[in-house]
Amino acid sequence: MHLMYFTEQPMSAYSEQAGRDFGATALMFPNANFDPVAGSRLYNNYIEQYMLAEEVGVDGIMLNEHHNAPFCMQAKANIFAAILAGMTKKAKIVMLGNPLPLAENPVRLAEELAMIDMISKGRLVSGFVRGGGQEQLAAGVNPAFNRERFEEAHDLVVQAWTRPGPFRFEGTHYQHRVVNPWAVPLQKPYPRVWIPGVISKETIIWAAQQRYPYIALNTSIEQTKKIWELYDQVALQAGYVGGPENRGYLIQVHISDNEEKAVENARQFRWMQGEFTGLAHPVWSTPSGYGSPSARRAFVEFAAGRAINPRGNTSFEQQMADLRIIAGTPKTVVAKLKRILEETRPGILALWGNDGKVSQEDSLTCIKLMGTEVFPAIREIAKSLDLKSPFEANAPVHLKYSTDLKPAKAAAAE
Amino acid sequence: MAAVNWTDSKIEAGGVKLHVSRAGKGKPLLVLHHETGTLDRLPFYDALAAHYDVLVPNHPGYSRSERPDWMRSARDIAVTYRGLLSELKLKNAALVGLGFGGWIAAEMASMAPADLSRLVLVGAMGIKPPQGDILDLAITGYVDYARAGFHDQKVFDRVYGAEPSVDQLEMWDICREMSFRIAWKPYMYSQTLPHLLGAVRVPALVVWGDDDRVVPQSAGKRYVDALPNAKLEIVKASGHCVDMEQPEALAKLVTNFIA
Numbered sequence: 001m002h003l004m005y006f007t008e009q010p011m012s013a014y015s016e017q018a019g020r021d022f023g024a025t026a027l028m029f030p031n032a033n034f035d036p037v038a039g040s041r042l043y044n045n046y047i048e049q050y051m052l053a054e055e056v057g058v059d060g061i062m063l064n065e066h067h068n069a070p071f072c073m074q075a076k077a078n079i080f081a082a083i084l085a086g087m088t089k090k091a092k093i094v095m096l097g098n099p100l101p102l103a104e105n106p107v108r109l110a111e112e113l114a115m116i117d118m119i120s121k122g123r124l125v126s127g128f129v130r131g132g133g134q135e136q137l138a139a140g141v142n143p144a145f146n147r148e149r150f151e152e153a154h155d156l157v158v159q160a161w162t163r164p165g166p167f168r169f170e171g172t173h174y175q176h177r178v179v180n181p182w183a184v185p186l187q188k189p190y191p192r193v194w195i196p197g198v199i200s201k202e203t204i205i206w207a208a209q210q211r212y213p214y215i216a217l218n219t220s221i222e223q224t225k226k227i228w229e230l231y232d233q234v235a236l237q238a239g240y241v242g243g244p245e246n247r248g249y250l251i252q253v254h255i256s257d258n259e260e261k262a263v264e265n266a267r268q269f270r271w272m273q274g275e276f277t278g279l280a281h282p283v284w285s286t287p288s289g290y291g292s293p294s295a296r297r298a299f300v301e302f303a304a305g306r307a308i309n310p311r312g313n314t315s316f317e318q319q320m321a322d323l324r325i326i327a328g329t330p331k332t333v334v335a336k337l338k339r340i341l342e343e344t345r346p347g348i349l350a351l352w353g354n355d356g357k358v359s360q361e362d363s364l365t366c367i368k369l370m371g372t373e374v375f376p377a378i379r380e381i382a383k384s385l386d387l388k389s390p391f392e393a394n395a396p397v398h399l400k401y402s403t404d405l406k407p408a409k410a411a412a413a414e
Numbered sequence: 415m416a417a418v419n420w421t422d423s424k425i426e427a428g429g430v431k432l433h434v435s436r437a438g439k440g441k442p443l444l445v446l447h448h449e450t451g452t453l454d455r456l457p458f459y460d461a462l463a464a465h466y467d468v469l470v471p472n473h474p475g476y477s478r479s480e481r482p483d484w485m486r487s488a489r490d491i492a493v494t495y496r497g498l499l500s501e502l503k504l505k506n507a508a509l510v511g512l513g514f515g516g517w518i519a520a521e522m523a524s525m526a527p528a529d530l531s532r533l534v535l536v537g538a539m540g541i542k543p544p545q546g547d548i549l550d551l552a553i554t555g556y557v558d559y560a561r562a563g564f565h566d567q568k569v570f571d572r573v574y575g576a577e578p579s580v581d582q583l584e585m586w587d588i589c590r591e592m593s594f595r596i597a598w599k600p601y602m603y604s605q606t607l608p609h610l611l612g613a614v615r616v617p618a619l620v621v622w623g624d625d626d627r628v629v630p631q632s633a634g635k636r637y638v639d640a641l642p643n644a645k646l647e648i649v650k651a652s653g654h655c656v657d658m659e660q661p662e663a664l665a666k667l668v669t670n671f672i673a
Contacts, residue, residue, distance in 0.1 A: 137552055144594040174584065283555050288590035300583035304557055 056371020143290025271356025446515025
């Protein structure tokens, strides 16, 4: 089991009322609402949180990035990854992830990641994402080519890491005269790649085809099971059997030394007006061409205000009941997490510990209890359930490095 | 006015299958629709069909024409339409371009200035407005964007219905996706087009609604400056979609211009 700490790095000093008045808290929500004095304090708070997480023995620190919004202050995940590469000693630096389509030059991204891998002495896990719809607009990147750019940039990054240079790359969206980066990763064949996601079937299928672990982001137990069903089906077609080493899960969990306080702080997971990533104009969050064509009809109805959000905005109480938010003392939290582990069998687990306006003191308490009480108990449970991480299972980094592939039928028979 | 007899067909032009509506007799006239696609029939099209052999193709990737995945620019569409005219053996067609269709018409004019009788651009995109910006589809809701094309919202209600159908919303999304595929950056204009219009010596008519909130009027002035033989007409009480908001006034301007 690989156990990680995650925070969205909330910009908690923004004016919530201003967001409500504007009607959206992303993309066009004016950056006059960002306070760099608070930003400086908060960035340093987050470094303190990560350093404590390392001290109390987490296996990994999960990082991400978003743009033009208060729910996440990281505008470039590689910046924090570089900081952690130098400041920490043991924890894996898990990028979940770099939004590939946003890269105008994936070779430069490959160089940055290689530097992080070398500076951290081989502790990089290099996850990749498509980036949210708003991210495409914030970066001026064409949403209609999002998936094509994702796949092509991935191919280019992996080639830059593994293929001896110099070589030339002539793609549809990327053309590079000379690919010959002098920064290459320490880990061979290349750092592990994990793919986080929420809803797109296409991404689950793609991840399974590459044999990259898929990290389900705060999905319900039922949704998570459906994701593994699809992943495992594609895995069989590719010639391997999916298992815990292919499965990751991120869940909102706040831990405290008393139950009431834990629940009160956990309410902050809904701090962005109850939405995962804040109030969004639907057309900004899913620009045309970004979503799956099969979802087009349902989406336009929602975007025109004639249907409820297909992703649903469920209440705090309901999310607690569905175990999408967990709050309590270590004992209660472990009992609930055990159920999730039993039902969904992941080999990678990330706890999104603190959000919104949870104080630095309470955040640090949460991390301390996570590392000293919750994670040791989870490790024991994982052992009894045989939930191995990709590291423990020594899983191949990519399908093409597999030594155990079987024809689909034989794999299915196992 | 007598009912106009339109025929719809699929015509292949250079490997691209196009849905084309055609009606009327006389000189050939190609009408190029907006970035929001087009309704099958419009009073403006009918009015033109009383005078000309009118062809209304659906742009590739818009409305009823299938999407060629390879297409990347308004110029690609312009070349495809040059192929269509050639396929139909139509010479010296007049071009009437509406909004985004105006950009395509201007590209067509620039690439074959001798094979053109008249050029009409209505609220045309394609040129960077010297003042103001072209309204951005990417950050505007479907209905808000379509409504922004009208000065009088009651006219919008008449054309699309006060609550446009889900089919219409879906079609706007399909059109929008194609617009992104071919005109994302720079958004809805070409940096070279104004420099290529100098060879278009046929008379050109540039028409703008007096309340165009989609393409600033300054772009119209730039078109008139770039075209050697052009004049500007402003239609009163009209937004960007002059063809839908003031169909009679626009048809009259066109028929007076293309005798």
